[in-house]
Amino acid sequence: MNQPNQTEILLVEDSQDDLDMTLRALRKANMANHIEVARDGAEALDFIFCEGAHAARQIENMPKLIVLDLKLPKVSGMEVLRRIKTDPRTKMIPVVMLTSSKEQKDVIESYGLGTNSYIVKPVDFESFAEAVQKLGMYWLLLNQPPQTYPA
Amino acid sequence: MSNDHQNGNVTDHATRKEQAKTRTQQAETRSDQAKTRIEQAETQSQQAGTRTEQAETRTEQDKTRTEQAETRTEQDRTRTEQARTRTMEQALRASELSYRRLFEAARDGILILDVDTGRITDVNPFLVELLGFSRSEMIGKTVGELSPFKDVVSNQAMLERLQKDGYVRYQDLPLETRDGRNIAVEFVCNVYEAGGKKVIQCNVRDITERRRSETAASWLAAIVESSDDAIIGKNLNGIITNWNQGAEKIFGYTASEMVGTSIMRLIPADRQDQENQTLTKIKGGGSVEHFDTLRQTKDGRLIDVSVTASPIKDVNGKAVGVSKVARDISERRRTEAKASWLASFPERNPNPIVELDLASGVVHYVNPCAIQMLPDLQSKGMSHPLLAGLQEIQNTLLNGKTDTLRREISTGELFFAQTITYIPEAKRLRIYSTDITDRKTAEEKIHQLNNELEQRVIERTAELEVANKELESFSYSISHDLRAPLRAVNGFAGIVLEDFGPQLPEEGRGYLERIRAGALRMGVLIDDLLAFSRLSRQPVNRQTVNSARIVNEVLDELKPQREGRQIEIQIGNLPACHGDPALLKQVWVNLISNAIKYTRGREPAIVEIGCARENDQDVFFVRDNGAGFDMQYANKLFGVFQRLHREDQFEGTGVGLAIVQRIVHRHGGRVWAKAEVNHGATFYFTIGETKL
Numbered sequence: 001m002n003q004p005n006q007t008e009i010l011l012v013e014d015s016q017d018d019l020d021m022t023l024r025a026l027r028k029a030n031m032a033n034h035i036e037v038a039r040d041g042a043e044a045l046d047f048i049f050c051e052g053a054h055a056a057r058q059i060e061n062m063p064k065l066i067v068l069d070l071k072l073p074k075v076s077g078m079e080v081l082r083r084i085k086t087d088p089r090t091k092m093i094p095v096v097m098l099t100s101s102k103e104q105k106d107v108i109e110s111y112g113l114g115t116n117s118y119i120v121k122p123v124d125f126e127s128f129a130e131a132v133q134k135l136g137m138y139w140l141l142l143n144q145p146p147q148t149y150p151a
Numbered sequence: 152m153s154n155d156h157q158n159g160n161v162t163d164h165a166t167r168k169e170q171a172k173t174r175t176q177q178a179e180t181r182s183d184q185a186k187t188r189i190e191q192a193e194t195q196s197q198q199a200g201t202r203t204e205q206a207e208t209r210t211e212q213d214k215t216r217t218e219q220a221e222t223r224t225e226q227d228r229t230r231t232e233q234a235r236t237r238t239m240e241q242a243l244r245a246s247e248l249s250y251r252r253l254f255e256a257a258r259d260g261i262l263i264l265d266v267d268t269g270r271i272t273d274v275n276p277f278l279v280e281l282l283g284f285s286r287s288e289m290i291g292k293t294v295g296e297l298s299p300f301k302d303v304v305s306n307q308a309m310l311e312r313l314q315k316d317g318y319v320r321y322q323d324l325p326l327e328t329r330d331g332r333n334i335a336v337e338f339v340c341n342v343y344e345a346g347g348k349k350v351i352q353c354n355v356r357d358i359t360e361r362r363r364s365e366t367a368a369s370w371l372a373a374i375v376e377s378s379d380d381a382i383i384g385k386n387l388n389g390i391i392t393n394w395n396q397g398a399e400k401i402f403g404y405t406a407s408e409m410v411g412t413s414i415m416r417l418i419p420a421d422r423q424d425q426e427n428q429t430l431t432k433i434k435g436g437g438s439v440e441h442f443d444t445l446r447q448t449k450d451g452r453l454i455d456v457s458v459t460a461s462p463i464k465d466v467n468g469k470a471v472g473v474s475k476v477a478r479d480i481s482e483r484r485r486t487e488a489k490a491s492w493l494a495s496f497p498e499r500n501p502n503p504i505v506e507l508d509l510a511s512g513v514v515h516y517v518n519p520c521a522i523q524m525l526p527d528l529q530s531k532g533m534s535h536p537l538l539a540g541l542q543e544i545q546n547t548l549l550n551g552k553t554d555t556l557r558r559e560i561s562t563g564e565l566f567f568a569q570t571i572t573y574i575p576e577a578k579r580l581r582i583y584s585t586d587i588t589d590r591k592t593a594e595e596k597i598h599q600l601n602n603e604l605e606q607r608v609i610e611r612t613a614e615l616e617v618a619n620k621e622l623e624s625f626s627y628s629i630s631h632d633l634r635a636p637l638r639a640v641n642g643f644a645g646i647v648l649e650d651f652g653p654q655l656p657e658e659g660r661g662y663l664e665r666i667r668a669g670a671l672r673m674g675v676l677i678d679d680l681l682a683f684s685r686l687s688r689q690p691v692n693r694q695t696v697n698s699a700r701i702v703n704e705v706l707d708e709l710k711p712q713r714e715g716r717q718i719e720i721q722i723g724n725l726p727a728c729h730g731d732p733a734l735l736k737q738v739w740v741n742l743i744s745n746a747i748k749y750t751r752g753r754e755p756a757i758v759e760i761g762c763a764r765e766n767d768q769d770v771f772f773v774r775d776n777g778a779g780f781d782m783q784y785a786n787k788l789f790g791v792f793q794r795l796h797r798e799d800q801f802e803g804t805g806v807g808l809a810i811v812q813r814i815v816h817r818h819g820g821r822v823w824a825k826a827e828v829n830h831g832a833t834f835y836f837t838i839g840e841t842k843l
Contacts, residue, residue, distance in 0.1 A: 015635055018639075021639075021646075122638075
């Protein structure tokens with residue numbers, strides 16, 4: 001069912017440490033193929049809306065999952081989320097917030113903007129790896145997305 | 152009656168009236184005696200010497216009487232003279248002549264009547280003049296036929312009485328003279344023999360003047376007597392001679408008590424000099440009018456009197472006595488005193504009072520306080536700011552149901568609260584003003600201070616908001632940025648262990664584990680610290696909290712902690728309270744989890760949860776039989792990161808009790824603990840005073 005070269009996960013993460021740990025965890029679970037990484041909010045938007053460096057990309061080739069950190073350079077994770085969820089072309093893409101923030105206001109605001117999940121990055125390495133693997137497992141394998149997205 | 156007496160002093164009228172009456176009687180007697188004497192002189196001239204002696208004796212008596220009736224004295228003297236002359240004559244002819252002269256010159260009217268017919272045989276000139284009838288008109292008529300006597304004297308009755316008694320007397324006979332004058336006469340008829348023949352002689356005396364003056368005197372006496380003023384006569388020595396009813400009424404003494412005694416009885420000791428001065432002045436012919444003084448009544452009261460004293464003068468203008476009129480002015484004094492007392496209310500009122508007539512714009516009254524406080528009030532009148540806008544107010548008062556309005560008004564420098572009343576009977580407005588400048592100034596100041604305070608609150612709130620914002624972003628940074636490196640420390644240590652663990656010696660693996668544990672612990676510390684700092688910013692949403700239900704929920708949630716432990720939990724009565732349910736739950740979580748933690752190793756562990764009523768307050772408590780602590784460190788118990796046990800004995804960050812204390816304080820309650828090392832601890836807390 002996977003099309004060749006189709007991005008399965010868009011991982012938006014500015015921290016190299018967290019990025020390495022996340023990718024390692026996904027790799028260990030054999031989910032590291034077809035991962036696109038954006039290191040800030042602007043990059044993420046360029047990819048999603050096929051602009052800038054990603055202008056050649058077809059917007060119809062949606063990632064299966066967007067994993068979004070909140071605190072990002074240039075454009076915040078919250079703004080990226082808002083843009084995704086307010087655009088009819090992208091609003092159906094599952095977005096998982098993966099963040100250090102336990103703040104209730106962040107949780108509430110994220111859900112208010114339409115996030116599909118909110119996960120706090122555990123400090124403990126094993127818990128962190130487990131969380132990443134579980135969310136990949138759930139959204140990529142267990143969850144049933146629509147066959148096609150509306151134009 | 153003499154003219155002197157008629158002109159005599161009114162105050163002596165009573166006495167004179169008496170004297171006059173006496174004189175009349177004496178005169179009558181004398182008249183009779185004189186007649187007798189004439190008769191005797193005529194018929195008994197031989198015994199003249201003897202009679203002369205008698206006459207002289209009588210003359211002596213007459214003289215005494217004469218002092219009281221001067222005119223008559225003259226007549227008496229004349230008669231006496233005539234009588235004396237006659238007595239000296241030895242012959243009847245001489246007597247007759249004398250009689251004739253007497254008859255012609257008499258100042259009484261004389262009629263001679265025929266004893267049988269009662270007809271007039273002779274009439275003297277005086278009577279002709281008195282009645283206005285000529286001698287010829289009267290001769291030959293009876294008395295009753297004379298028109299003046301027609302209705303008052305019956306000739307027949309008179310003759311019968313004369314024959315029976317020898318005389319007839321009418322004391323007060325009203326007659327009308329020919330020219331229509333009404334006169335009063337005394338009419339006396341005697342029968343006697345003259346020249347061997349009986350005749351009737353009638354004496355007619357005009358007493359009109361006497362009657363008139365007697366009436367006038369009695370009028371005056373009545374006026375004096377009926378006066379409410381005290382009218383007192385006294386001589387120049389101050390001895391009272393007259394005392395009217397008014398005097399009795401005012402001073403309480405009767406006339407009989409006072410007449411003949413000194414006026415000084417009425418005069419208070421300290422005023423007697425005044426009386427002497429008055430007497431001196433009167434003696435000099437002066438008078439004293441309307442001087443107000445004090446007098447003492449019979450019952451000892453001092454009364455206010457207004458006195459007028461004037462001299463009583465004799466015919467020569469010499470002061471012989473004092474007439475004194477005293478009016479009781481006590482009532483007037485009382486009225487005056489009351490009036491001035493009443494007037495003192497506005498006069499001494501410490502607030503301005505103004506009364507004015509709006510129609511005319513005339514300010515009728517301004518009290519001294521108003522003048523003093525508002526010196527331009529009188530000159531400015533209606534245009535003074537104190538009186539601004541009164542026309543409308545009067546219209547309101549006239550049209551409305553109320554007669555009083557209140558307002559506050561400023562005169563620029565001063566503020567007044569005014570009560571404005573319409574006085575319908577005078578058609579005026581009365582304005583009572585109270586100076587409220589101090590109050591206004593204070594109010595202004597309070598207002599200003601309030602504004603300043605409000606401004607300061609706004610500023611401070613803004614500062615606090617800024618500080619809060621900073622704190623929030625600080626917390627946010629902690630929660631996000633501080634956790635990331637910890638995750639890296641823990642994560643890469645974990646990766647090293649996972650990927651290269653077998654190549655490391657046991658000791659190296661142990662250190663890596665310590666690195667991971669340190670990072671984890673730091674994460675917990677950060678989480679607790681954030682939770683604690685969040686408490687300050689979080690609002691307290693008070694509502695009724697079912698304490699028992701919350702405690703049961705907490706015990707359920709703490710089941711993992713109790714796993715594998717033998718813990719006896721005793722729950723007492725837990726009343727509802729008023730607070731934030733989420734925050735209060737945190738309190739119970741922290742206290743109960745502490746109790747479970749610090750009883751580790753006790754068999755059995757006992758945790759008692761309850762509430763006691765102390766000083767009208769519910770005191771909740773959690774008691775355990777665990778490790779306890781030394782009370783000398785109790786003050787450190789609730790500080791952030793303060794711990795009384797080592798980490799390797801009992802894990803924890805030292806934030807739990809600090810959170811408990813902050814929540815309790817934010818509810819206005821208190822938290823404290825009692826403990827003993829190895830004998831457990833009890834934590835108490837109250838929730839603020841707010842009523843449920």
